[in-house]
Amino acid sequence: MKEQRDLPSYFNWRRLKAGVLVTGDLGGWALLKPAEFRLFAAGKLKSGPAFEALVKAGLLSSRLDFDALFTDWGDSNEYLRLGPGLHIIVLTRKCNHRCVYCQAASGAGKSMSAATARRAVELAFSAPVDGLTLEFQGGEPLVNWPVLKAAVLYARKKARKTGKELALALVSNFSLLDKAKADFIVENDISLCTSLDGPADLHNANRKFSGGDSHARAVKWIKHFQERRGTEPPGGPSALLTVTRASLGRAREIVDEYARLALPYVFLRPLSPLGDAPGRWDEIGYTPEEFLEFYRAGLDRVLELNLRGLPVKEKTAFLIVKKALGSQDNKYVDLRCPCGAGLGQLAYDVDGGIYTCDEGRMLARGGDFSFRLGSVLKDSYAKVICSEPVKACAISSSLDLQPACSRCAYKPFCGVCPAYNQAAQGGFWGSMPSSARCRVFMGIFDHIFERLSEKRVREVFERWLLRA
Numbered sequence: 001m002k003e004q005r006d007l008p009s010y011f012n013w014r015r016l017k018a019g020v021l022v023t024g025d026l027g028g029w030a031l032l033k034p035a036e037f038r039l040f041a042a043g044k045l046k047s048g049p050a051f052e053a054l055v056k057a058g059l060l061s062s063r064l065d066f067d068a069l070f071t072d073w074g075d076s077n078e079y080l081r082l083g084p085g086l087h088i089i090v091l092t093r094k095c096n097h098r099c100v101y102c103q104a105a106s107g108a109g110k111s112m113s114a115a116t117a118r119r120a121v122e123l124a125f126s127a128p129v130d131g132l133t134l135e136f137q138g139g140e141p142l143v144n145w146p147v148l149k150a151a152v153l154y155a156r157k158k159a160r161k162t163g164k165e166l167a168l169a170l171v172s173n174f175s176l177l178d179k180a181k182a183d184f185i186v187e188n189d190i191s192l193c194t195s196l197d198g199p200a201d202l203h204n205a206n207r208k209f210s211g212g213d214s215h216a217r218a219v220k221w222i223k224h225f226q227e228r229r230g231t232e233p234p235g236g237p238s239a240l241l242t243v244t245r246a247s248l249g250r251a252r253e254i255v256d257e258y259a260r261l262a263l264p265y266v267f268l269r270p271l272s273p274l275g276d277a278p279g280r281w282d283e284i285g286y287t288p289e290e291f292l293e294f295y296r297a298g299l300d301r302v303l304e305l306n307l308r309g310l311p312v313k314e315k316t317a318f319l320i321v322k323k324a325l326g327s328q329d330n331k332y333v334d335l336r337c338p339c340g341a342g343l344g345q346l347a348y349d350v351d352g353g354i355y356t357c358d359e360g361r362m363l364a365r366g367g368d369f370s371f372r373l374g375s376v377l378k379d380s381y382a383k384v385i386c387s388e389p390v391k392a393c394a395i396s397s398s399l400d401l402q403p404a405c406s407r408c409a410y411k412p413f414c415g416v417c418p419a420y421n422q423a424a425q426g427g428f429w430g431s432m433p434s435s436a437r438c439r440v441f442m443g444i445f446d447h448i449f450e451r452l453s454e455k456r457v458r459e460v461f462e463r464w465l466l467r468a
Helices: 034-041 049-056 066-076 114-126 141-162 179-187 200-206 214-229 251-260 278-284 288-307 315-324 358-365 381-385 388-396 418-425 436-452 455-467
Strands: 012-016 019-023 029-032 086-090 097-099 131-137 165-171 190-195 207-209 238-242 345-348 353-355 372-375
Touching: 012 436, 019 034, 029 034, 029 049, 034 049, 086 114, 086 358, 114 131, 114 141, 114 345, 114 381, 131 141, 141 165, 141 179, 179 190, 179 214, 190 214, 200 207, 200 214, 207 214, 238 251, 251 288, 288 315, 288 436, 288 455, 315 436, 315 455, 345 358, 353 358, 358 418, 372 381, 372 388, 388 418, 418 436, 436 455
Parallel strands: 086 131, 086 345, 131 165, 165 190, 190 238
Antiparallel strands: 012 019, 019 029, 097 207, 345 353, 353 372
């Protein structure tokens, strides 16, 4: 009688220092020793921890638990049956900072009218979702405070009338805050995000502010809101970091600054080829390999602090681990397949123009309107969501249709950004190992999965999910 073999189901694989990573299309994965991988690939692995890990991951064709596999996949990809839940409303192009990397090309410029803001809120509520987030941005949105205040109150009124859950968010440099504005923010349960590029000297060098010490202003209001609402989101403020050449070699200092301020996340993000950054790349830019050296040092410092009992998280790692260990949608539209452009978010510029995403809106500032969907002043939600750019973004960000991505071990956890491709390579298509974004994410994935092989580190990552 012929012996039954446990043959592999479809898988991709990648050699790491810690072993061989094998992944399936539905997100299951296992890290094998080289000898285990050879047996697995030949259908000869019989038993043991590696065998059990492969069964759980859905990587053995004769032992597939379709109910469990598709339940996990459905939980992680629920957004595909919904409309855009994130709506970014840009209240002004004016800003009182002149950051060296400004992606929005802000400074002087127009502001959104109250009537246009009202129409943007109405269109956002037209999306067929039970809950939505309105995120107010700029420029510096506090420059247009009367319209921000009116839009918040109108959105709250719409939420009560429609029964939809509403989250409000504000992205600000905090420099124009005063007690009255802070009271309104707290009273209306608006979550907050600011920029913090690290210690004062680095932050102030990156984020130039004619009104004085940008770092001191940001820290003052971070502490103010922490005292009133605690340190954990959505009550406590969060902060974003942009890495410039001046940041390289200072990863540990930057992480320590976030930990010192009791911020819940440090988001180690590379520069994007948008706004002012491309024109100053020789001054502020770097190679993917230089960024990866910085990232590894930063994540390792975060993990070191966690092992000492300090709970700060690194956001990119958290988003990846949420998919890899938690089988959950990480709600980060740049790491979805297809991406969240149009399907997960819409962005509204000061003139009422609607874009697939915030990056697409930024490209329009330079005259590229490839991602423009219409206008809140004349177009319906149905017309906007069925427009050609939404379809083009969905097709061009499907990893199954990208030759290199379809064979990549990290396909279940990754995503393509058509706006990045358009800016860097001149077209929606083109994610490939030679692109800077791909090289960065490949290196980040490598480091995270190698650290996941360490028992104590995996326990840290699992605690992150419990606290999420």
